Amino acid sequence: MSDLGLSRAEVERLGRRVVTMVANQLDGIRERPVNRPVPQDVRRRLLALPFGEDGLAPDQILDFIAETIMPWPMGSGHPRFVAWVNSPPAPIGILTDALASTLNSAGDGAEHAGRFLLKAVTRWLAELIGYPTDTTMGLLVSGGSLANLTAIAVARQRAAERDGWDIRVEGFQGSRPAYVVYASDEAHSCVRKSVELLGIGTANLRLIPSDAEFRMPPTALAVAIAADRAAGRRPFCVVATAGTVNTGAIDPLDAIADVAEREGLWLHVDGAYGAFGCVDPAAAPRYAGLARADSVALDPHKWLSVPIECGCVLVRDAELQRRTFSVIPPYLDSAAAPDPDNPRWTIEYGFTLTANFRALKTFAVLAQLGxxxxxxxxxxxxxxxxxxxxxxxxxxxxxxxxxxxxxxxxxxxxxxxxxxxxxxxxxxxxxxxxxxxxxxxxxxxxxxxxxxxxxxxxxxxxxxxxxxxxxxxxxxxxxxxxxxx
Ligand SMILES: Cc1ncc(COP(=O)(O)O)c(C=O)c1O
CATH class of the missing domain: 3.90.1150.170 (Aspartate Aminotransferase, domain 1)
Structure with a gap:
């Protein structure tokens, strides 16, 4: 046996031990404290943890995890944990995550069933929120931040194409009018980070003051766009939020879509937290216009109890998205030979190459719920x-x-x-x-x-x-x- 290999008997014995640890963590969680601050000595022990010359036996490793890590979780599995936007991990998601690691498929490349499951799962997510599926590309990414970044990158590509230049070749180095993004002052901080990373700059991010209900007023949006045009800038993208991180406010999507359409701007909806709220008939009217968006971020790891990490981005114009990201080096050449039963690898549609098989746990949780x-x-x-x-x-x-x-x-x-x-x-x-x-x-x-x-x-x-x-x-x-x- 090599240093990392285990016999079948050992895999089964250790696997049962791990499953017992999972069950212990989930069972009776309600009766335990929600939050247990990490004691000072544990913090220090972990920070100074030495990397030993000799390896440890698997049981020693599990002992260490059981004694030093598991007693101090973040607490998001507890029913009285109401911080951030963190649903508890569904048990079926935890268990199937181990199967995903077992298959260890490197994201969406090569030949494996997970590629096709990913397509189905992202279609399910689009269908859930009533988003069109015919020309749409869905990607599972690490979370809402990457989902929003991806969508704004595609928006930037469309604007540059419309302006007749190749941003992938030229970058933002030329003396072109400043590209401007609009969002409300309640938009998530990752919109700002995306704008910074994409070379747009926060000087060209307009945070429209939200109204009394913390929603972006479409009239103020239109005024801001007009002011930027008058100053010679190039408005190109509106990020509306469906479920702001602070209050869950949903921007008036339909009216914002009208403005975006009139002005020729890309409409991205950050529904990382709240997009799934539209399945509640009581909340559904607030989401009118969601299906008009050019792209949507929606995170299964936020509201659907899919274990972290799992974000999703849907982009209606898959071909445009491919033009934004596709680079096919010779060693990935097989990615360039699609047919109807063999869709292109999703690596052509986003930044990440190797990625966790997120579709499996997402499929499992959605399938269990229906x-x-x-x-x-x-x-x-x-x-x-x-x-x-x-x-x-x-x-x-x-x-x-x-x-x-x-x-x-x-x-x-x-x-x-x-x-x-x-x-x-x-x-x-x-x-x-x-x-x-x-x-x-x-x-x-x-x-x-x-x-x-x-x-x-x-x-x-x-x-x-x-x-x-x-x-x-x-x-x-x-x-x-x-x-x-
Ligand atoms: C509305 C919204 N957008 C984006 C994000 C960022 O998502 P993530 O933490 O998965 O990167 C969050 C996080 O809470 C959010 O609530």
Whole structure:
């Protein structure tokens, strides 16, 4: 046996041990603290971990993981973890991820069944949100950041083609009018990073002030585009958000699509968090216009409980996307011989070459839920968010700071009659979140809305129920009272 090889008996014995570790982690999670801060000695031990001259036995490695890593998880599997946009990993996704590693297919290249499954899974995702599938390319990527970057790169390619120049050859080195991107001031920070990385520059990113509901006003968008044109710049892309990271606000997509169409701009929708919200009939009207987008980002690892990492980008014009990214070196030449039953390798449509076989866990989670299961889960989360909002509205010392559109709820502790003074209320919210997270009863974030610090809960667990909402309100009020006193 080589240094890494294991006998079949050993694979089975160790595999059972790993599966037991998985089951132990999932079983009874509700009864354990949501969050366990990593003790100082463990931090130091890990930071200084020596790389030994001699290898360890697999059992020693699993002992180490069981004792030193698994007791201190981020907590996103717990039903009372409501921070960021992190759904818990579905058990079927965890288990099939091991199968994906076993197959170890290098992304989408070469001949393997996973290539064809990827096509089906990205089509399922498009169908789920009612996005056209005929000319669309779907890629599974690491997450929303790469999905948005990919889409904006394709938008930039289209603008350059329309202007009659080859950006892939010339880059942004010439003396051309500045290319401008539009998004709301509630757009995710990865839009800014994308604009920086694509050579557009933040000087050419217009963050349109959002309205009272944290949505991008189409009129202000049109005014900003006109101002840029008047100044000789080249507007080319609007990034609308369907589910902002702070409040879950959905920009008025249909009206923004009208502006984009009139102005000849690419419309990208960042639905990394919220695109799946459209399957909830109560929220669906808010998504009118989504299918008009040139591209959409939507992350199975955010709302659908597909284990991290799994983002997705859909681009309606697959050929344009290929012109944006395709480079076929001689050693990948077989990628250039497509036929209807053998679609081109997706490596021609994005930046990444070798990639994890994300389609397998995504297929497994979607297949277990079925369309009706996805609808029921998303609708339940949205209803629970409404339930939480109603409890907040009914509490004299809590104040909601944003409308609840999908599953995110922003609120703060403010004793009845207390002035709206951020200098006092802001640090109070931070201390409430710290206390709540430290006691392990919940895990919540703070964010800032229009200069006000607030608590933010995002409801995403497949096991959430109203008791979790009641509990969160009770703990926030209890800590608020005690820390305010
Ligand atoms: C609206 C939105 N877009 C993009 C992202 C970035 O996604 P990722 O963290 O998967 O890169 C997030 C993350 O929460 C998000 O909420």
């Amino acid at each position: 369309r009706s299961g996805v609808r029921a889960m998303v609708a339940r989360h949205n209803q629970l968010a409404q339930d939480l909002a109603a409890r907040i509205d009914g509490a004299p010392d809590l104040e909601r700071l944003a409308p609840v559109t999908i599953s995110a709820v922003c609120f703060r502790y403010r004793p009845a009659g207390a002035p709206d003074d951020e200098a006092i209320l802001g640090p109070l919210q931070t201390r409430i979140a710290e206390a709540l997270n430290r006691e392990g009863e919940a895990y919540i974030l703070t964010t800032r809305l229009r200069g006000r610090t607030c608590l933010r809960a995002c409801i995403m667990h497949y096991d959430n129920d109203v008791s979790d909402m009641a509990h969160l309100v009770e703990r926030a009020r209890t800590w608020g009272r005690s820390l305010n006193a």
